[in-house]
Amino acid sequence: MNRTNASPATGGLRRSLSSLARLVRIPNLFTAPPDVILGAVLVSGGRPSVPLSSLAGVALASVLLYAAGTTLNDYADADEDARLRPERPIPSGDVSHTRARTLGLALLGAGVVVAAAAGGPTTGLVAAVLGSLVGLYDGALKGTPLGFAAMGGCRGANVALGMAVVAGSPSAPTTLAVPAWVFFVPVVVALYIAGVTYMAERETGAGDSRAVLVGMAGVGLAVGSVVAAGAAVGVGPSDTATVVVAGGSLCWFAAWTGRDLLTAYADPRPSTIGPAVGTCVLGLVVLNGALSGLLTPVWGVVAAAFVVPAVGLSSAFDVS
Numbered sequence: 001m002n003r004t005n006a007s008p009a010t011g012g013l014r015r016s017l018s019s020l021a022r023l024v025r026i027p028n029l030f031t032a033p034p035d036v037i038l039g040a041v042l043v044s045g046g047r048p049s050v051p052l053s054s055l056a057g058v059a060l061a062s063v064l065l066y067a068a069g070t071t072l073n074d075y076a077d078a079d080e081d082a083r084l085r086p087e088r089p090i091p092s093g094d095v096s097h098t099r100a101r102t103l104g105l106a107l108l109g110a111g112v113v114v115a116a117a118a119g120g121p122t123t124g125l126v127a128a129v130l131g132s133l134v135g136l137y138d139g140a141l142k143g144t145p146l147g148f149a150a151m152g153g154c155r156g157a158n159v160a161l162g163m164a165v166v167a168g169s170p171s172a173p174t175t176l177a178v179p180a181w182v183f184f185v186p187v188v189v190a191l192y193i194a195g196v197t198y199m200a201e202r203e204t205g206a207g208d209s210r211a212v213l214v215g216m217a218g219v220g221l222a223v224g225s226v227v228a229a230g231a232a233v234g235v236g237p238s239d240t241a242t243v244v245v246a247g248g249s250l251c252w253f254a255a256w257t258g259r260d261l262l263t264a265y266a267d268p269r270p271s272t273i274g275p276a277v278g279t280c281v282l283g284l285v286v287l288n289g290a291l292s293g294l295l296t297p298v299w300g301v302v303a304a305a306f307v308v309p310a311v312g313l314s315s316a317f318d319v320s
Contacts, residue, residue, distance in 0.1 A: 009317070015155040019094035020168030023074055023103075024067040026317050028281060030310035032158060033059035034288035034303040035189070039162020042182045043304075045280040046296045048162075050119075050169045057118025058165045061111045062158050065130055068107035069154065075100040084290050108134060115161065123161060130157040148201070152194030155284070156186035181232045185291060188225040192218040200277040200320055212265040212273065215280060219257050226290050233294050245300040246293035253286040278319035281308050 016250030036059045040048035048055055074081065074090055075097065082091040089095040108131050118125025137150040163186075202211040226246070235242050257280050264276040285307040293300020 013093065019089040020103075021072050022317055023095055023100065025070040025319060027310045027313040027319050028070065029063050029066055030306045030313070031121035031281060031285050032062040034285045034292075034306050035155065035158035036062050036162035036165070037299060037303045038185070038189075038288040039159040039164075040166050041162075041295050041299050042159075042185055042294045042318060043163045043166040044295075045178075047299060048166060050166050053170065054118050054165055055162075058115055058123055058161055061115035061123075061127055062161055063111075064107050064114060064204060065127065065134060065158075068104050068111060068131070069134040069138065070318065071100055071104035071107060075104055076138045076142055085233070087135050113284060119161075119165035119319040120168040126157060126161050126164040130154060130161060139245045143201075148194045148198045149190075150198040152190035155193040156230030159186040159189050166216075170220065173275075179232065181229060184225070185229070188222060189284070189287075192222045192280075192287070194218070196277060196280040199273060199280075202273065209265050209268045212261060212268055215276065216258075216261050216265070219254065219261065219280070222287050223254050224269055226287070226294070229291060230294055235294060241297040243295060245297040245304075246290050249286050249290035249300065249304050253273055253283050253290060256286065257283045274320050278314065281319055282307060282314065285310060 036055070037048070040050065040055055044050075045289065074088060078090045078097060086092060090097060090100055112124060112127045112131050115127030127242045128190075133150050133153045137147055137154065141147040141150045195214045198213040199211045202208045227250075235246070237243065257276075260272075260276040260279040264272040286304050289300045289304025289307075291300075292303045
């Protein structure tokens with residue numbers, strides 16, 4: 001009798017949790033911590049020189065900020081989704097407009113607060129900049145050419161979040177000897193994601209092979225940047241662990257994204273462009289692993305490992 005009475009409530013709870021998971025794009029959340037790991041590794045020149053608790057706290061902040069972005073994105077796109085994607089949480093009625101807006105703003109504020117608490121004032125400031133870019137993308141810049149740049153900027157700022165937690169740490173040296181090439185990495189990540197976002201914006205329209213070419217260019221830039229960074233670091237054939245982790249991750253990234261991008265280019269339509277966008281988003285985790293692995297193979301593996309839950313959950317929840 002009790003089991004029968006509890007069944008509707010349990011079913012309602014599951015539906016609510018599933019709707020929230022779809023709203024925040026739960027597979028994508030696992031792509032945020034590797035950005036932070038990459039930033040910390042780059043500035044440290046190897047193993048992040050901060051307490052693991054601080055790094056984990058800032059990684060959590062990046063997840064909260066990402067969840068805020070996806071939630072506010074769906075809130076801003078509710079009218080368009082009602083026409084093109086009626087199954088999504090807001091147009092389907094599973095999540096109300098008010099609840100989505102409240103949740104998105106709460107996550108945004110929580111992300112900044114957690115970043116400041118875990119990484120200090122410098123990290124909090126970078127998180128505030130990241131939060132501002134999220135707001136601009138989901139607000140004033142949505143649908144404009146600058147919107148792509150804003151979304152790319154979000155990812156670049158997420159890498160900078162990892163840099164900030166090391167630079168702002170009390171245990172950090174007074175002057176960090178950071179090679180110049182390191183500061184180009186967030187820019188490359190930003191350009192890569194800007195290209196993916198451009199492609200995603202054309203996912204629901206008529207087939208556009210030129211948009212897919214933009215995504216391909218982003219992958220090419222990313223691959224070339226890893227190769228150039230490897231040369232700058234001085235990776236050689238004798239660096240077995242580095243070659244295996246960084247080289248293996250790079251080949252994985254190029255093959256994985258390239259396969260779906262070539263399919264989308266040959267037959268550009270929503271059913272091919274959508275999966276290509278999703279693969280490129282998840283593929284960023286592997287790219288982060290390749291870049292981190294150039295400096296420290298162990299942390300390269302840690303960064304790339306986040307692809308496992310991301311891909312696993314993507315079989316049940318949409319990525320794009």
